Amino acid sequence: MHLKLTIAYDGTRFGGWQIQPNADTVQERIEGALAEIAKEKIRLHGSGRTDAGVHALGQVANFDAPNHLTMNPFNWVPALNSKLPPEIRIMECEEVPDEFHARFSARSKTYIYRLCLSPILPPFLSKRAWHLPRQLNPVDLGKALSFYQGSHDFRAFAANRGNETEETDYVREITRADFEQIDEGYLITFTGNGFLYKMVRLLTGGAVQAAQGYLRQDDLYDLVNSPTGKKSPLCAPPDGLTLLSVEY
């Protein structure tokens, strides 16, 4: 049976989503729980990586339940949660068509980024927001975010992974980039058909620098519209970032 999981996690103490040596990762934890239940190795395919310290409310992954298991999809939720730490919760499990793939079937993803502007970062937002006690102009923040909307070559907002070639395609379409005021600061929302490595954090870093007056709006505009190899001046910390949902 081909199954889709919706997963929430507090990324603070994990080395990101993807299995890697010498790191405690979310994917490894869930694959471990799957193997305990199925008594065999099961491969879990996520919609994409999240970096160390990044959170999720709606990460999506798929796997194939072995034929010998006759569990209903919804029974996987408590079965997996009972074997996972409280920082990782399976929120939903549903049967999907065979051709469904968490990564390749995704139409878009939505991320939120939380900025705390209070002079003192409240303990409850520690590791859950970017603390920016300095002035930040909300009109300039909105203007900066508007530059990102639409289809652009986002090479200025991609960290190198080391496997880039001349053919690497940096064009992505962002359909939403805006913010709302929340109690302690601002919540930025990005929706796009795909995001490059560290792109949301580099977009956030650039917009914040423009809103704080450390980067000219024209220079940010050029990074989006006339990429030359120059990078966004700042990568926002992982703390404030949450993968909200993946749309199919």
Add this chain to the structure above:
Amino acid sequence: MHLKLTIAYDGTRFGGWQIQPNADTVQERIEGALAEIAKEKIRLHGSGRTDAGVHALGQVANFDAPNHLTMNPFNWVPALNSKLPPEIRIMECEEVPDEFHARFSARSKTYIYRLCLSPILPPFLSKRAWHLPRQLNPVDLGKALSFYQGSHDFRAFAANRGNETEETDYVREITRADFEQIDEGYLITFTGNGFLYKMVRLLTGGAVQAAQGYLRQDDLYDLVNSPTGKKSPLCAPPDGLTLLSVEY
């Protein structure tokens, strides 16, 4: 100079407020930071203990700054925060009259208790709410809380500390005991002129049991109004409890 601190903390990884052997406590951390700044031992007087795992948004404490230090009160805030872990934050520091004492001058305290009724406890509420996935009747919750209002002998809602005598005074006045609906469940608020050991958690446990049908409303009423030595049937976990403020 006689100074008053307002303190917020995420109690998850601390052994409560009060200094004790073999525990990492909030009071000890702040006294450590004070000693680093003042180069001498400074005693910090809190408004009262909070148990291991209990949180605070507005704990209050006082101390005397040594005469050789000529710091402005507001400069203690960044000085202390720079020496404290992010889970403990000094939110305010102000000069108060010599007769001010965080504990003895307090007129009342306000606590909030967070209940999560979602089938699955979201990772962000782990250690910050009491997870109650079973049915809970809000009308019965409100009725149970209303029993607590007023002056009563609350011996049924006091855990033993071992130093109780026949003269121990269990009478306290509760001026507010109600709840509001929040996204994932309910937020209970208690204000009173004083609280006995574990009283808020025993009040919450009793009200929840009545709202879930495990305790008859009449029996809860009797625990409040005709104490016989019988105790509240349930002590709510520390996770959901936060000391919101101390009123002077």
